[in-house]
Amino acid sequence: MGKREKVLVKICVGTACFVQGGADLLLYNDFLDPVVLANCEIEGSSCLGMCKMSSTKARPPFVQIGTEVYGDMTQERFCKLLAEAVNA
Amino acid sequence: MLELNNQYTLIKRRVQTEVLKQFFDETLEQDADKIPFLIIPKERIPNRCCIYKERAMIRYRIMAMLGIDIERFDDEMKPLTEYVKEVMVKDTPAVPILTTISTACSACPPDRYLISDACRGCFARPCLANCPKDCITFSHGQAHIEEDRCIRCGKCKEVCPFHAVVHIPVPCEEACPVNAVKKNEDGYVEIDYKKCISCGRCAMSCPFGAIVERSGLIPVVKMLKAQQHVTAMIAPAIEGQFPGTLAQIKQALLSCGFSSVVEVSQGAETTSIHEAHELTHRKESGAGYMTTSCCPAYMEVVDKHLPFLSERRSEALSPMGYIAQWCKEQNPETKTIFIGPCLAKKVEAIRLGTIDGVMTFSELASLFMAKGVDVREMESADLGDTASFEDCRQFAVSSGVAGCVLNRLEGTQEVNVLPINGIDKKMFRAMKIWEKRPPEADLIEVMCCEGGCINGPGTIVKPSVALKLRGGNKAATPVKAMRDPLVRSEMHERK
Secondary structure, three states: OOOOOOEEEEEEOOHHHHHHHHHHHOOHHHHOOHHHHHOEEEEEEOOOOHHHOOOOOOOOOOEEEOOEEEOOOOHHHHHHHHHHHHHO | OOOOOOHHHHHHHHHHHHHHHHHHHOOHHHHHHHHHHHHOOOOOOOOOOOHHHHHHHHHHHHHHHOOOOHHHHOOOOOOHHHHHHHHHHOOOOOOOOEEEOOOOOOOOOOOEEEEOOOOOOOOOOHHHHHOOOOOEEEEOOEEEEOOOOOOOOOHHHHHOOOOOEEEEOOHHHHHOOOOOEEEOOOOOEEEOOOOOOOOOHHHHHOOOOOEEEOOOHHHHHHHHHOOOOEEEEEOHHHOOOOOOOHHHHHHHHHHOOOOEEEEOHHHHHHHHHHHHHHHHHHHHOOOOOEEOOOOHHHHHHHHHOOHHHHHOEOOOOOHHHHHHHHHHHHOOOOEEEEEEOOOOHHHHHHHHOOOOEEEEHHHHHHHHHHHOOOHHHOOOOOOOOOHHHHHHHHHHOOOHHHHHHHHOOOOOOOOOEEEEEOOOHHHHHHHHHOOOOOOOOOEEEEEOOOOOHHHOOOOOOOHHHHHHHOOOOHHHOHHHHHHHHHHHHHHHHHO
């Protein structure tokens, strides 16, 4: 397996995301598969602006994986989406 | 207790945010009844039986947020706007701080032991041999418990080699350390306020959200809107609850309309000094053990259940008491608002009389969202000179109070510390025994919540997250702060 680009992940740590479950995602070291984790570059991000958009039905917390932004993030969903992104 | 983040807490936060948004837009008196429809839209797939019941529950949550004692003053025919008009004119009394929503209560059957299909109907049958009431019977090759004879001792569960016996508790009753939560004859939840210590464990445990706190938020936002001089007194546990440093949290509060912000840790310094003196004095006079007095739920335990401890607890005021006094000395006109993780502080605030309002971190989060304040984007406010009480921020963590008291002892003394890390049923029973058999300690630090105030009922994030964000500027970059300890341990391994 050749060396691949790491998947860039941004966890929104704006107040609205943080207090509505986003803080739980910060424990990713504890709940992510280490193999998946090794292939991700995870960083915190200022408000992605999604919570202020009325067009979207998704709710905080938001996470950006690659170029896609996902709402209603939970630890389980985060694991699943990251695994998919890494193996894509 | 339930995980901190669940459907219920998230929806509660949304309700609070919407109510506050309408309050500041001055539309609450007309539009309050629209909020249940906004939060539970037609398309929603309900978690309860139907969206209509969910909407009715949202209505009750709004009532709780308005500070209404639902148990006594629920009038289903009365629109929310009428309630809003009433609370705008006159604040509701703050106690009792908990109330119940009987229609939300699932009327859980009494706690019981049940033998599941995992039972193999084995030959040895330790359940049968060990049951003191002889209530195990066998049919169809499996064991069964005769409900009417079972005394719920749990022996069968302990001895089953297949772990086939399950205990099904009643979450609220199991959580209450002092047996104040009971079922009425219809099976719905009731709180015995004569016994209740306002710790909030039941409210945190009910998976149906049937026990709610009556919020004191409306009186506070009324003060803010009227542009009175309001002082926010932030509890030591606040650090780590928001994605920003203490200085940023202070600035966020100022931009919400608070006139000044003080750290309760400053009052904690006075408490520690007082307790250090008292401890020295007690040791010299051979008066025996002393307990701390800063946990208001513990104070309720002493007043309502264990009166023999009233001469054992320190006479020091809590940090909140001292800081409120100080604020009123600086500016007698100021309104003092305690912002903390605690529900029992509301009871203490009434007793002391120097505190004009109490709100929780969770309510503050809703205020930030309603006002569109992002803690992370805030400039750093000046915290002033914090050198003398910096260590007192540890008051929020189990063993932290004792540490601060020991730091302030004069000379070298041998002090035996016993931290009580959380009062649950078992701990409450153990404390009862102290009357006959005093514990072998000089200083007993009592915290009703396990882990300390950072695990209180009004918190936002789990203690495991909060602990990693506390201290220094870690909370300014939450994701990095989470990673850093790991990086360090990896480097350690490489060496």
